[in-house]
Amino acid sequence: MEELDSLLKEDRVFKPSSEFSRSARLQTFEDYKKLYQSAQQNPQNFWEKEAKDLHWFKPWKKVLTWDPPDAQWFIGGKTNISYNCLDRHLKTKAQKPAILWEGEPGDTKTFSFKELHEEVSRFSEVLKNLGFKKGDRVIIYMPMIPELAIAMLSCARIGLVHSVIFGGFSSSAIEDRLQDSKARLIITADGGYRRGKIVPLKDNVDQAIQKTPFVEKVIVYQRTKAPIKWNPLKDLWWHELMSKAKKGVDAIPLDSEDPLFILYTSGTTGKPKGVVHTTGGYIVGAHTTAKYIFDLKEEDIYWCTADIGWVTGHTYVVYGILSNGATTFMYEGAPDFPHKGRFWDIIDRYKITIFYTSPTAIRAFIQWGDDIPKKYRLSSLRLLGTVGEPINPQAWMWYHTLIGKEKCPIVDTWWQTETGTILISPIPGAIPTKPGSATLPFPGILADVVDQYGNPLPPNKGGFLVIKYPWPAMLRTIYGDHERYKKQYWSNFKGIYWTGDEARKDEDGYFWIMGRSDDVIKVSGHRLGSSEIESALVSHPSVAEAAVVAIPHEIKGQGIVAFVTLKGNILSSKELENELKQHVVTQIGALARPEHIRFAKQLPKTRSGKIMRRLLRQIASEGKVTGDTTTLEDISVVQTLSSQDEE
């Protein structure tokens, strides 16, 4: 495998406004560089200093032991993330809202730090009284309601290892995760609201546990009052249990390396991987990155739109935000219900100051039309963020202009379920941004782009994105499969973490993510990342979203097929197809000219919003899809795409 060719030219640079920088934690590029350099010389010192922000029942004896690929952080230290998110703030912030919440039907709830502390202590008492103990795994399968965060914080308070399953997953996903984790307890709800309908969470649990007799109890939160089946041997109402829990329980001191949670993430093949995160390192990473990257301030109302079922929700809806004593806003439902302006309406009503969402959501907003956000003021916003996929420069500019009104910095944050926390991102008052680049690594993170031998590549040569030194919130293993952990992440380069992404660094050292290694296309001997060609397509005024994949090509080896969704009411045509092909040539060169353009109403995506290029590859080369589509959000999308082929 050789290097990747970079074709994208993007010269725009946006400096943070002096108004933003003046009150930011890091105020100049020099501030960042100094901090980065000192952390680079001694990452352990950097993290140790940050760890002292938090409460430890007992201090650590050693910051790190590193026996590649096994790291331990803050060894000997005792802490508790629930204590750090709640108890620690009671003296100074008891009355401050910790969680603001809006349900899809419009109902609302607020929990101050004091109220949240009380709920969590009492629910921990419930769990303890049911006989669950430190180290036991608990599956949480709930809608986006405050009780989901309460359940997680309660598990963490007494050392139970939670595994949250996204509420959009089906019963078979629950069953797989149960089989792997052997959880004896499930916490769920009678349903949740999504696009006006009730998602039958409890029914899904009932189905999933038919083949998992080891599940002893199912705690059910009453959200919708929809009728559900009731098994008196296993099922327990949340409110009935809570009415008996009067005193609450204290957070127990946990060992820094005690597991905190397992989060399942789909591998490209086979059964999902249970990514294991531990207590001390994770909280230090979550706390520190949230503090600097979201520049959290006392008065901020912060909203991350991710579902808690993803790592983004764990780290930046719940743990990293509450540990900083900030107010986190949660919303239960869909962005287009009952109308496509719902998010902007929420921002105006709650005076959201920091808004963190995904490129896939942004591209949907673009497709829905500019007139929608234009109806709202959005004047409370001061900082924007994105995560999950490369953001095409055009979509970045749209976000910057229409939502940020050209005054809000954008933090394009690169990270993974496995990394636990953001590793590459602008620090908003300090680092000038370039549309489409996640910019620079966080202090303490030694990221690089290397060739197949692990040698660093010169500027603008694409290669493997790797991390060369351990960091506190890194995964420790894959649950029950340490060999898979070693093989997947650490076997390509000794002692170096392999991310599976391709990237380049530009002449300023900025990182540009070029796509997943699996999605690389090789045209006439040149290896091209998917994201640059997609960005070229998205820069055409008619295009909302694009995905490119390779098909076999007799002469070139591989040819490019582009799947494109158009904005608003724009219709597809042969002329537009030719125009788009030419547009790619003009933007990035003849090499990347697509062989075919396929117009689609939607692209197949995972439930977390990532484009499934694997399916598109099959559609492009075979005309149909075989194999696993269980993580696909809407199967009809694939059906439509493949039936077009037969026409």
Ligand code: PRX
């Ligand atoms: O390919 C990268 C992409 O998402 C992958 C990680 O996915 P997941 O574990 O689901 O976590 C998503 C939320 C942290 C990465 O390997 N990715 C994530 N953020 C970015 C990104 N690609 C480009 N730019 C980003 N900011």
